[in-house]
Amino acid sequence: MPRPKIKWDYLAKKIADKEGTGFGNDYRPWIKLERWNTSKVSTQCTKSIPPLSRASHFLSLSEYNLALAFAWAGAEIREQFPIWPWDHPHPECGRNVAIDRFLPHAMGTNNICEVIGITPGVYPGTNIPFIWSMDMCLHLPWVKDPLKSSAMISVKPVSQVSTDQGISLSRVSEKLEIERNYCKVIGMHYIWGDDDAFPKALFANLDNFRGSAVIPVHHPANRIMQAFLDKHAHKLQDEAIEFTQLVLQQDYKCNQDTSTLIQNHLLWHQVIDVNLAETLVARRIPKAGGRELIAKIRRILEGHHGEE
CATH class of the missing domain: 3.40.1350.10 (Trna Endonuclease; Chain: A, domain 1)
Known part of the structure; x- marks a missing residue:
């Protein structure tokens, strides 16, 4: 054209x-x-x-x-x-x-x-x-x-x-x-x-997780995710990243796609406070910092980037 x-x-x-x-x-x-x-x-x-x-x-x-x-x-x-x-x-x-x-x-x-x-x-x-x-x-x-x-x-x-x-x-x-x-x-x-x-790792992680940011209302993953959080939410911060997928597959009989969808959804929405500005390793306990980074970005967008 x-x-x-x-x-x-x-x-x-x-x-x-x-x-x-x-x-x-x-x-x-x-x-x-x-x-x-x-x-x-x-x-x-x-x-x-x-x-x-x-x-x-x-x-x-x-x-x-x-x-x-x-x-x-x-x-x-x-x-x-x-x-x-x-x-x-x-x-x-x-x-x-x-x-x-x-x-x-x-x-x-x-x-x-x-x-x-x-x-x-x-x-x-x-x-x-x-x-x-x-x-x-x-x-x-x-x-x-x-x-x-x-x-x-x-x-x-x-x-x-x-x-x-x-x-x-x-x-x-x-x-x-x-x-x-x-x-x-x-x-x-x-x-x-x-x-x-911003660090390049942040964009790589967000690009990887963006497809999981929204789970359709009637998707069965919503019910499974809620049941999983009711039982395990209190300890996710102290578990390795792969814990979510392993438990979903073993205890909730999720397939790979559904367990990945739920895990990445939780990471995007910072249900688990994870610093997405760093490369993530599934077998390691994640370093906190994602929620703080979101707050920083919001301050920049509000015009308060010169403030701590």
Whole structure:
């Protein structure tokens, strides 16, 4: 499929199709991975991020890794989220209609450019204003104040390869400044960085466990897991990781798939406090630290990363 030509009718159709809008499984990313927008310098992927079942579109491995970490910490993720050139409702508008009137209106990026002295972007060969996208727009459900329960994420590697979207590398710093000011206007926390902030082992573990994060309501594993926890939960912290699987197979007659599903579900949700930032060894008693790491990630997303 060739790269589409950017015309007003093309953008109008994307907007009419509600791309860049919605919440949870109903969200439709503004940028989707297609054959025409593959990258030669980054690993792109479409994978589901718990607890959502829809496929998410990530323009780099760093994006995917961070999305896993943020979801593990409890954030809801909307990737490739558009920040429109014209004035528009707050990104969280529509999630809870009872609080929509308290959310500040968002200034369009063209107006922001005018205020901070940056030339607004246009699609190459046209006079159509460029529609920038944030790598991730996060909802933080554990934060009770609706004015502070969201954050925008800009992942550095994506900015560096943004020529895939027709943006010259010379504009990367301007793009970050536009994003920062956009978030400042609406009072949303803005984070810029990449996945080097976390150990690679964390992402490997989360990727391995993500398929077990959600067990369907009617799956028999739920009943078995509850019976297992009723009897053994109090001692799991002092047992080797493989204890869960061994007991499930011996005492509850689970097959390999079901015992693995339950074990990994408990690890993802930190029912057993396990430091997933380290390589896990099944025969060893796990080192605690996962719950502390989740709390740290949450503080970062809330804008308290400078605090201990």
